[in-house]
Amino acid sequence: MKNNIISTESAKTSSGNRIWLNLQADGSMKIVISKPKADGGYDNTESVQLPTFKVKKLYSNLGKLGSITSSPSPTLEQLRAIQGQQAYAKWEKDEEERLKQLYITGHTVEDIAKALSRGTGAIESRLRKLGLKKD
Numbered sequence: 668m669k670n671n672i673i674s675t676e677s678a679k680t681s682s683g684n685r686i687w688l689n690l691q692a693d694g695s696m697k698i699v700i701s702k703p704k705a706d707g708g709y710d711n712t713e714s715v716q717l718p719t720f721k722v723k724k725l726y727s728n729l730g731k732l733g734s735i736t737s738s739p740s741p742t743l744e745q746l747r748a749i750q751g752q753q754a755y756a757k758w759e760k761d762e763e764e765r766l767k768q769l770y771i772t773g774h775t776v777e778d779i780a781k782a783l784s785r786g787t788g789a790i791e792s793r794l795r796k797l798g799l800k801k802d
Contacts, residue, residue: 672697685709694719750786758793766790770799 674690687699696717701709717725747754753762762783769779776794780787794800 684712690722694722696722696725750789751780751784753784754786754789763793763797766793767797767799770794 671692672689673692676688678686680686683703685701685703687697687701689697689699691697697714698717699711699714701711704710741749743755766779766783769782774782776787776790780790783790791800
């Protein structure tokens with residue numbers, strides 16, 4: 668007898684596969700791992716059926732995660748103290764021009780980041796956006 672799926676969740680893995688969690692009407696769960704196909708679809712490559720008692724244990728353990736407190740995200744002021752006063756600020760035209768000049772004249776990304784009070788990631792990202800640097 669085929670079980671009816673009452674809930675489905677999926678997530679993409681870092682390797683591009685997709686994991687499907689299918690909760691079925693009888694309380695069991697089917698977990699399916701699918702690999703992407705060239706045409707954009709997925710091939711189901713592996714699956715496992717969890718019996719109801721295992722699913723209940725899983726839900727019980729997941730419920731315990733609610734009691735874990737995570738540290739709060741850093742504030743903008745804290746990020747700017749670490750990455751520079753301009754971190755997450757909008758780029759102005761004169762700032763982009765200064766970035767171009769510093770980069771073209773051979774300054775390192777680290778030096779430019781200090782000069783513009785921004786993080787190195789912001790500098791690299793803006794250089795790519797301006798077409799001055801490739802990945």
